[in-house]
Amino acid sequence: MNSVREWYSAQDLAGLPGMPGTDRGVRVAAEREGWKARKRQAGKGMEYAVSALPADTRRALQSQQLDLALTSVSTATVTPPTPAVLSGAVVVHAAPDLSDLTDRQRLERDARAGVLTAIHKLQAGSGCSQEAALTTLLINARAGQLDAHVDRLLRLARDPRGRAGDGYPSVRTLKRWLSATDLAPKGPRTSMKVPTWAKAFLAHYQKPEKPTVQQAYDAFLATLPRGQHPSIHQVRRFLDKLGAVTKERGRMGDRELKNIRPFVRRDFSLLVPNDVWSADGHTFDAEVQHPMHGRPFRPEITTFVDIATRRAVGWSVDLAESSMAVADALRSGVERYGIPALIYVDNGSGYKNAFMNDAATGLVGRIGATLTHSLPYNSQARGVIERLHQTLWVSGAKQLPGFIGAAMDREARLEQFKLSRRALKQGGVMPLMPWHLFVQWCETRIDEYNARVHRSLKGLSPALAWANFEAKDWVPHTMAPAELDTLFRPRVTRTLARAEIRLFNNIYFARELEEFHGTEVHVAFDIHNADQVWVYLPDGRLICRAQVSGNTKHYFPTPVIEQARQKRAKGRLARVDVKREEILAELHGAEALPALEAAPVVIGGRVIQREAALAKRTADVADAEPIALSQPAAKPAPALSRSERSAADNYAEWLALDERINRDEPVSEADARWHASYPTSAQFKAHSKKLAARSNAA
CATH class of the missing domain: 1.10.10 (Arc Repressor Mutant, subunit A)
Structure with missing residues (x-):
């Protein structure tokens, strides 16, 4: 920092206003006028005190000091001044909460801090007052003599919301900044007051x-x-x-x-394979040929995925979601990859049933796993399996000829639907994948998915991630084939009566059960073969195998799968009957539920009285008066709305309405609003001008 000089040599003063042009002339004038002098501290000669110099010379020296101080400001780092540097200058504080400031507010705050630093340096360098420093700074800025950096700070520091002026702040504004504790400009604040309405x-x-x-x-x-x-x-x-x-x-x-609210990302880095499996069913987005009758239908695919490695471990394909399909998918996973510790599923009927959850006979409990259900309608919590559906099955369905998913164009989807139905009706080649080829295709898709690099596995595929755990001496808990056959036969609880067991409309019998009459036992069955069942004591010991008896309800035993098909067929037939009754009721005018007596029905903007419509529909056609074809009955023309009528009609109506209001006659609220707003419309103004022009011409 430059200090204020009190002594100057003859060389410094020569040529200044009020001084001779040479060194010798300055020394002669000093001796003649008796200026206060002293010997120079460095070098020869004398130097003279500022207080002894003429007024013009002192002003010139002060201007030199000011220019020198401003030059030093332009090369210095612009930071808020400290008391040690400014010798008692005001300390500038930043805004208490920077998070509430916009970028513009931060820029203006920093620019103002730089301007205040320049003012304090100017004061300290020239020894002038604060008022003189402020005035001098602005005069030099307006004259274009200020350093470009300081000039830029002055322009940025000014609040652009004020009067335009010359682009610089006023002296009064600079003084306000010097006394402020927060240099950030005030921004607009949105009123958060809630209106009463x-x-x-x-x-x-x-x-x-x-x-x-x-x-x-x-x-x-x-x-x-x-x-x-x-x-x-x-x-x-x-x-x-x-x-x-x-x-x-x-x-x-x-x-x-939930799609727009915050969510929690789950970390699976600490999991190992078979810690958590997640499962879900997915209705395939393409039609394939039904395995029984070959007609088009969309199968249900159940998939189990290991969370730690993202590997698809088990899957099954069925006609619809059911506990049997889930058991088949779980069996395929356990056979290949071992037993999971926890199975995370939704609340679907395929997972929430006694067959899966029962403490004694449930499949999950017998393999030693824990079944956990997510919250209802919270598919986000099972994002891994939901994402797998998109990657594995939805994208795969788009490659098949029977794709009719939501992503397909509606017109193309309808054309695809008609193509397969036309083949059924008229004969020809069915443009859909046969069932056995579809099952092979699913197996191939699973293998391709497990071998492909997964983003969440950091460049690894699910199969390679699984192999890495095995390389670290991790071993899955597997089961022997004989043990799998025992565990994955579904079990139910039944009470023995005279050595007979009634199960799914079949009767099973074994002589070994004679002494167990009235005893509650566990019965295991094969979902694909109904010829025999396995009978266990509640503690798990096998009693015997019971064969299907001759006195069953059906002449031949019916497997569980076949019974499920029959049940589904009956349900579909029942829905057809309901639709038939609805069509007949619509045809004859019968009512399904009683309606309110005075409740009119609005259809297509027409108000229809229910009782009158029913009476008209059920009336005898012979009682109706015939109408000649050459003279059709005239129908009243519907009333036009104000937007459809001409300007003359609307203007006439407004005049009539205005007259009624002036006579204090009651009008509807809608007419009152239209009466108040219509004079401001362009139609009203144009028609008024037209009428005024006619009257002037007349």
Whole structure:
């Protein structure tokens, strides 16, 4: 920092205003006028005190000091000054909460700190007052004599929201900055006050029908007295202040809101294979040929995935989701990869049933695993298996000729649907994959998925990730084939009666069960073969095998799978009967449920009285008066709305309505609103000008 000089030599003073042009002339003038002098501290000669010099010379020396101080400011780092440097200058504090500042506010705050640093350096370097430093700084800036860096700081520090001026702050503004503790400019603050009408409006806006703002506003106005309502613009500004979740609450259900709310990512880095398996069923997005009758249908695929390695460990294909399909997929996984510790599934009927969960006979309990269900409608918690469906089955379905998924164009999807139905009706080649080829295709897709690099595994494939765990001496807990056959036969609890067991409409019999009459036992069965069952004591000891008896309900035993098919067929036939009854009721006018007596029905904008419509439908056709074809009955023309009528008709109606209002006659609220708003419309103004021009011409 430059200190204020008090002594100058003849060489320094020569040529300045009020001084001779040479060194000798300065020395002669000093001796003649008796200036205060002293010997130079370095070198020869004398130097003279500033206080003894003429006024013009002192002003010139002060201007030199000012230019030198500003030059040093331009090369210095612009930081808020400290007391040690400024010798008692005011300390500038930053904004207490920087998170509330915009980029523009931060830029202006830093520029103002730099301007204050330049002012304090100017004061210290020239020895002038604060007022003089402020004035000098602005004068030099406006004259274009200020350093470019400081000039830029001055322009950035000024709040652009004020008057334009010359682009520089005023002396008064600089003084305000010097005394301020927060240099950040004040930004606009949005008022978060909730209007008194907000709750009433949101009751019309936050509905699952998702009305537009205008529709909700119109319904809201109908509930308020005339003249006591906000404008549509106030309503829109209020909605803009609401958060995304708050605004959509009521318009979206809890399940849909989860798509825009925060979520928790689960870490699986500490898991090892078979710690957690997740499973889910997926209705395939392409049609294939039914294994029984060859007609088009969409099969159900159940897949188990290991969370630690993302490996698809088990799968099965069935006609529909069921506990048998889940058991088959679980069996394939346990056979190949071992027993999982925990199975994480949804609340579907295929997983939440006694066959899977029963403490004594449930499949999961017998293999030693724990079945855990996610919260209802919370598929996000099982994102791994949901993502697998997209990668494995949805993308694969797009490669097949029978794809009819949601991603397909609607017209193309309909054409694909008609193509297969046309082949059924008219004969020809079915453009769908046969069942046995589809099962082979699923096996190939599983192998390709397990061999492909997975992003969450950091460049590894599921198969390679599994192999890495095995290389670290991890060994899965597997089962012998004979043990698998025993465990994966579904079990149910039955009570023996005279050595007979009744199961799925079949009767099984064994002489070894004679002494166990009235005893509750566990019965294991094969879902594909109904010829025999296995009978166990509750502690797990095998009693015997019971063969199907001759006095069964069916002449031949019916396997469980076949019974399930029959049950599904009966359900489909029942739905056909319901549809048939509905068509007949519509044809003859019969009612399914009694309706309110005075409740009219609105169809296509027409109001239909229910009783009158039914009476007309059931009336005898012979009683109706015939109408000649050459003279069709005239139908009254529907009334036109105000937007469809001409300007002359609307103007005439407004005049009539205005006359009624002037006579204090009652009018409807809709007519009153139209009477108030129509004079501001372009149609009213144009028609008024047209009438005025006619009257002037007349």
